[in-house]
Amino acid sequence: MYKKKQHIMPKWAGILLLLAIVGFSFSPHLLPIVAAADTAMDAQAIAERIQPVGKVRLLGKPEPVIEEKIPDTLSHENQEQELIPAPKLTRSDYPNIGVSSRSVVWLIAQLHLFFAAFVLAVPLFVLVIELIGFKTGDWRFDDMAHEFMKISLSAYSITALFGGTLAFALFLLYPQFMAYMMRVFNTQTLIYAALFFAESALLYIYYYGWNAMRYGDAKWVHLTIGLLLNVVGTTLLVVANSWASFTMAPSGVNEMGAITGNIWEIMKGPLWNPLNLHRFIANIAFGGAIVGAYAAYKFLSAKTQAEKAHYDWMGYTSNFIAILAFLPLPFAGYWLMAEIYAYSQQMGITAMGGILAWLFVVQAVLIGTILLAGNYYLWSGMSRTQGSERYTWLIKYIAFVLVVGFLIWVTPHTLILSPAEVATLGGSHHHLLGPLGIMPAKNIAVNLMLIFTFLSFQLYRRSDKIITVPWAKAGNALIVAIYVVAIVNVIFAGVYYGYFTNTVYKVGSSVIQVMSTLMVIISCVVIDTFMFKGAKILPSHWGKVSDRSQYALFALPIAFTWLMALMGYVRSSVRTHWHVYTVMKDNSPENYIPAIGHAGNMITIATLLFLVIILFIFWLASLSSTKQAPPVEQTATGGA
Amino acid sequence: MTFLQNTILIWIGAFALVLLAFYGLDQFIMAVQGLPLNLDMTPAQ
Amino acid sequence: MPVLVKVLGFSLALTLGFTLVTNLLPQIEGEAPVEKTLDISAFTEESFIALGEELFKGNGTCTLCHNNMGRAPDIPVMNMVETSQERLADNRYKGEAKDAESYLRESMLNPGIYVVKGYGKKGSNDTQSPMPIVDKAPIQLSDIEIDAVIAYMQAKDGNLVTVALPTAEAASPPAKAEKTVQQATPTIAQNAEQAITQYGCTACHSLLEIESPVGPDLRDVGTRLDTEEIRQSILEPNAVIAEGYFPMMPSDFAERMRVKELEMIVQYLAEQSGE
DSSP states (O other): OHHHHHHHHHHHHHHHHHHHHHHHHHOTTTOHHHHHHHHHHTTOOHHHHHSOOOOOOOTTSOOOOOOOOSOHHHHHHHHHSOOOOOOOOOGGGSOOOSSOHHHHHHHHHHHHHHHHHHHHHHHHHHHHHHHHHHHHOOHHHHHHHHHHHHHHHHHHHHHHHHHHHHHHHHHHHSHHHHHHHHHHHTHHHHHHHHHHHHHHHHHHHHHHTTTTTOSHHHHHHHHHHHHHHHHHHHHHHHHHHHHHHHHHSOOSBOTTOOBOSOHHHHHOOTTHHHHHHHHHHHHHHHHHHHHHHHHHHHHHTOOSHHHHHHHHHHHHHHHHHHHHHHTTHHHHHHHHHHHHHHHOHHHHHHHHTSTTHHHHHHHHHHHHHHHHHHHHHHHHHGGGSGGGGGTGGGHHHHHHHHHHHHHHHHOOSSOOOOHHHHHHHTSSSOTTTGGGGSHHHHHHHHHHHHHHHHHHHHHHHHHTEEOOOTTHHHHHHHHHHHHHHHHHHHHHIIIIIHHHSOHHHHHHHHHHHHHHHHHHHHHHHHHHHHHTTTOEEOOOOTTOSOHHHHHHHHHHHHHHHHHHHHHHHHHHHTTTTEEETTTEEOOSTTOSOOOHHHHHHHHHHHHHHHHHHHHHHHHHHHHHTOOOOOOOOOOOOSOO | OOHHHHHHHHHHHHHHHHHHHHHHHHHHHHHHTTOOBOTTSOBOO | OOHHHHHHHHHHHHHHHHHHHHHHSOOOOOOOOOOOOOOGGGOOHHHHHHHHHHHHHTTTOGGGTSSTTSSSOOGGGSOHHHHHHHHHHSTTOOSSOOSHHHHHHHHHHOGGGOOOTTOSOTTTTTSSOOOOOTTSTTTOOOHHHHHHHHHHHHHTTTOOOOSOOOOTTTOOOOOOOSSSOOOOOSSOOSSHHHHHHHTTGGGTSOBTTBOOSSSOOOTTGGGTOOHHHHHHHHHSTTTSOOTTOOSOSOSOHHHHSOHHHHHHHHHHHHTOOOO
16 A cells, blocks of 8 residues: 555656646746737737837827736836837948858858757657657667667757857857847847756756666656756747747837837747747757668668667668658748748748749759658668568559659749740740649649658558458558548649639648648548557568668758758848848848859758768767777786 | 449448548638638639 | 768768759849949939839849739839829729829839739738838838839830939938837828828728728718727727727838827818718
8 A cells, every 4th residue: 555655646746747837838827928928929910010009199188098918017128228229230340250251150050050950859759759668668669769868968068069159150250230139139048048057957867867767657757857858948949949030020129120029029020930830840850860860870880680670670760750750841831931921022032932942942852852762761661571562562653753743843933044045935934844833733742742651651551560450441442542532632722723713712722732631641540540450460570671771861861951951041041131131231241142052062061060070979879888898817828 | 242342332432431521621621711612612702 | 891981972972962953053142232322413314214223123122023923013014104004094093193103102102002903912802012112121212212213114115204313402311210210201191181091091991982891991980989999099900909800900100190190080080970
């Protein structure tokens, strides 16, 4: 009886603590800050965010009754502040250290973001894997989670190093811009720094306490620490994101850059949450891809069959995480782009219809690489089980759809042509390929590519199972019907509403396409879960996979890394010649959008530097578990 | 019911069900966006 | 070959593949606006038009949308004076302009007052313009620059240029207030009708013989709201939203309106009882 009591208490204390934390963060009554943010965010026009409402009062007339939107505690200090505009800089205001300031900040910032994305992402999926291991009782998951954290730990200090260097570089090379940003964000920057104490503490306890808190109730404590680690990490992400989204779409300041709102209004600009969602999901995909490279590297250098099997399995899990997180990314990106268009048509057109338009064709190349690599890995993996032979005939069709989809996605709409070329082409657009360059065609392509990628997944999952439920035939018929109808629906919605109706219906039909894709994924996962009950599991020969497939696991993080840097180039460039769009002009010697070739070179340098450092980190992870054999004692032999 | 009849029925049934489901999905999604469709899926506006 | 070398080699090859793609594409560098000091009194009609053309294709960022891709009227190939006349004759036109020059200026400073059919913001039924206001950030052309662009638009099709050349007295640096923004309206309205037209109320509200479905009908607003509520609706439009309408009303009238203009409008609206 005594033991039972002890058993329940810590676990329930942990759960209650968790609920309390979640409850506090959501309940407006307990946290007035959240209440303030809530009311401040309700139904505000974009113009209102930038231009506050003034008060006009006539002599002798009473003050008009106006709804208080923000509690006094947060706004009173602003009323007393003098309205100081953003600085106006001239060329000579910019320090010159002999090399391109923009390039210096670009490289350091990009490397910082690579590592930050990595160290934020890994604890997210490690926590899930640890939980799965705990619930299923399969300790291999727990060991793998622990191993992932080891890699993340070395990366953590490198992230901080780049962060510090970035701060120095920014203050040195763009002092007035940083002075302005510090003025705008104020105490929030200190809170950001302070959060790192919490992050570090939680990270070290989570990693070093792994074996100390391994079983029973202690495991629940460990999991809670992991959860808190992720909460702090995500907070760090959204705080840093607010700086980026502010420079693109400033809020809480007026036209001149003077602060007119409180910190919540400053943070919650129109692009903040779309950026948050996009980066959160993308980080997970990126992190999964990197640990996949680790697994692939270890697989290729494995000496024993057991090692090969372990790292093969790890590689599969990493690829699974990467592709799973990757699937919703196009939709998060679409939302981000839609918000950019809503905020400023000019910014949107600069990104996709103007000077940066070709960049999105490069993006298509990279995403094509990612999908092909991910799919290729899955197809290769089917060789691990015999049951896959039933499905291998489908692979060529999936490959065909992926390649055609990729080609359509890559097709540009606007070609920069000379007059002679226009004459040859017969117009500014190719009469056949022109229609493929616009969104309806691309939406069809990307949705089909995602559906067929999911099909590769589903086939892989089915490969090692013989289904025994009596309603198998009906279930399979249902699944085939769902795929066929969804594909037809995606094509129909894209072609009919995209080319034969007006703009509003065209845009609205993209939601049909997205939902069709999501329906396929969700319904097939659900149906398969039921169909697999009592299935006969065929043996999976982990380790029995080609070396070639491991290169697919390298292609994935390379493409992800390069793509991330490419998107950074977009994010920075859409502001054109502004430090803070419409508010603080950029008058530095490099206040123009660099050409895409130059950007490509910079991105490659950043990617290769990252690769080298990551390999160093992998090596460190291996080093920490290497034990040198003690010297053998020399016994006296023969002699005199 | 022969085996073949059974199979055909299952497949027809599956497709009929799924077609109906997606038709309903399309109608619903366009309607909540304020873009109603006629029964033949043409725009109602 | 050791694994490390093979892996590095593969990664390098793939990365260089991506780099190659970017270097094969057309290389275009963005142009940052260059601050040029011009001798205002030295302009001839020709050099002024040339300035306008330079602005149209450069700092003004007009060609971003005004091209043959369908996003905005294709100004480079249209006879703008003829087009202006057509627009003014359109019974949807609710603006203040009387001739091509004033129409073109109004289109730049207040694009929302009249949206050419088919070019409105998606879903706004051609009542909202996606065009930015040219004398505000990020474009921020000065009055003289706007005149130059108008001169270009008139001259390019061989039409008469009616814009006056800038004189030394008129050339003052674009007045950007260091403190709170006070958007200077060109002249103060003399009566309520002028003020209402100047601030574009009828773009959304039915008033002054003009009908518009976007916002509440103001022809009988005096029976619904008292003067305090009317004043609040103008100064803080999002404080109270009429049922069935969306929060779309500009909230910067407090900065833009003169007190006198505000009071004229408020008094006028208070008298509107739907007769």
